[in-house]
Amino acid sequence: MVIARTDEQKAQAIAELRSHLKGYPPVNDQEGALKQLLSTFEWRKENGIDMYPVATKSNGLPVLYPIRGYLSMPDQNLIAAPGVAESVLRIYRHMVEEIFHYHVGCNEFLHRVIMRDCSKMAGKVINRETVIFDCTGMSWQQFHMPAIQLIRTISDVDQKYYPETLNKLYLVNAPGAFVYVWKIIKGWLDPGTIDKIQILGSDYQGKLLEQIPPENLPSFLGGKCTCNHIPGGCVPSQVLKNVPINIPGDANHKVPTAYNSDIMEKGKTCEDIRGPYRIGSD
């Protein structure tokens, strides 16, 4: 990284940085924000994240999770298509150690493909997501320590290297026991993030509809959308058993990365495989 030396160069670098950050919320702590941004770039370089392949319509890579309602990508489910690593299919059913790669793969797809698409549809920059996490079917089993540690690893990565990308997180149908788990998790999150999280029991519909238009909310969450044109409806769910189980085959290699090694390798040289990465949206 080139370090600016003179004040003039510094001012120029900051102006350039600001122009890249158009559409992001204003920051009060410029120095802290710059530090975070630089550490994000550093992390991306060290881990080769810019080379991470993402699914686009033109490269035809399989998606890592089910998607509905975008312009540039057809509605589709995660299937055991050639190229998807066996680990992804396994993670989709159970959480294991490859979760880091799966998570990065999903984040990159979200930012490089989905958010750009959302921005085009909305006619304004959309660079933050609203997440609804349905706790239906959760029990104490999901709250064992290794699972909680995984949540910690993921939230650490997101807070450090995907800053300011969460709009709101709603946990709905949260079981009573979640109160105790929430106390642990809260300790790992910064106050800004805690403010964005709402924990709701079974009486959540009104709260969701305050923020989300009914046509964009699945019917089982109180909205009007059913997505009955595609297997799994709005949200394919292991709990509801409304999607076929993916059985990994020879085309799904046992590698920790989200895609097979040859696709990961191609991502290093082929722009079409990894899709553009830039701050904000075009």
Ligand SMILES: [Zn+2]
């Ligand atoms: Zn839907």
